[in-house]
Amino acid sequence: MLLDKTAMVGRDSALVGRDEPLSVSPLHAVLGTPLKGPWPAGHEVIYLAMGCFWGAERIFWQTEGVYVTAVGYMGGWTKNPTYEETCTSRTGHTETVQVVFDPTRVAVETILATFWENHDPTTPNRQGGDVGTQYRSAVFTTTEGQYAEAVMSRSRYQQRLQDKGFGIISTQVDRADEAGDGKFYFAEDYHQAYLHKNPGGYCNHGFCQVAY
Numbered sequence: 001m002l003l004d005k006t007a008m009v010g011r012d013s014a015l016v017g018r019d020e021p022l023s024v025s026p027l028h029a030v031l032g033t034p035l036k037g038p039w040p041a042g043h044e045v046i047y048l049a050m051g052c053f054w055g056a057e058r059i060f061w062q063t064e065g066v067y068v069t070a071v072g073y074m075g076g077w078t079k080n081p082t083y084e085e086t087c088t089s090r091t092g093h094t095e096t097v098q099v100v101f102d103p104t105r106v107a108v109e110t111i112l113a114t115f116w117e118n119h120d121p122t123t124p125n126r127q128g129g130d131v132g133t134q135y136r137s138a139v140f141t142t143t144e145g146q147y148a149e150a151v152m153s154r155s156r157y158q159q160r161l162q163d164k165g166f167g168i169i170s171t172q173v174d175r176a177d178e179a180g181d182g183k184f185y186f187a188e189d190y191h192q193a194y195l196h197k198n199p200g201g202y203c204n205h206g207f208c209q210v211a212y
Helices: 053-061 108-117 144-163
Strands: 044-050 066-074 094-101 137-141 172-175
Touching: 044 053, 044 108, 053 066, 053 094, 053 108, 094 108, 094 137, 108 144, 137 144, 144 172
Parallel strands: 137 172
Antiparallel strands: 044 094, 044 137, 066 094
């Protein structure tokens, strides 16, 4: 039987995974800031999923006010999943960018506008030719202010899309601790800052026709 990669796996059916986290370099290859902290006081973390995390991460490490980014897996059930496991759609995770930012330099609304404008949030469990639950669009927030802003921005962008004749947003908006097992798992080190290490690598992100 072929697995439907667009069907969400349940906790009881997910792959088990492992206790040991995947190894990553301590510092961001471009920004030189620590991937796992500690981060400066007052900084916030938000998690954004918008298809393949290679291009998505580059967008955010280039955003003014962002302190560090990292790629990983979130919203699922498998402990410390590998890329190969996530690609089976049997972990429940979506490819996710961890964005640590200084809210005095960049507003969460600006980060969300960048998120909405640079992928198609109306295609459930896919971005372009990338198909599966690992490519679903999602926002995982870590403060109540972020959550309120994410919900409002989704409604605002839906109106923008509707005005231009586009479809219905499928983006999952959840508090981070309520998304799957609530954990962000770092992806393998070769995925971190991938398009810096591989400038000609695959990227399907860019402005998606409708401004926020």
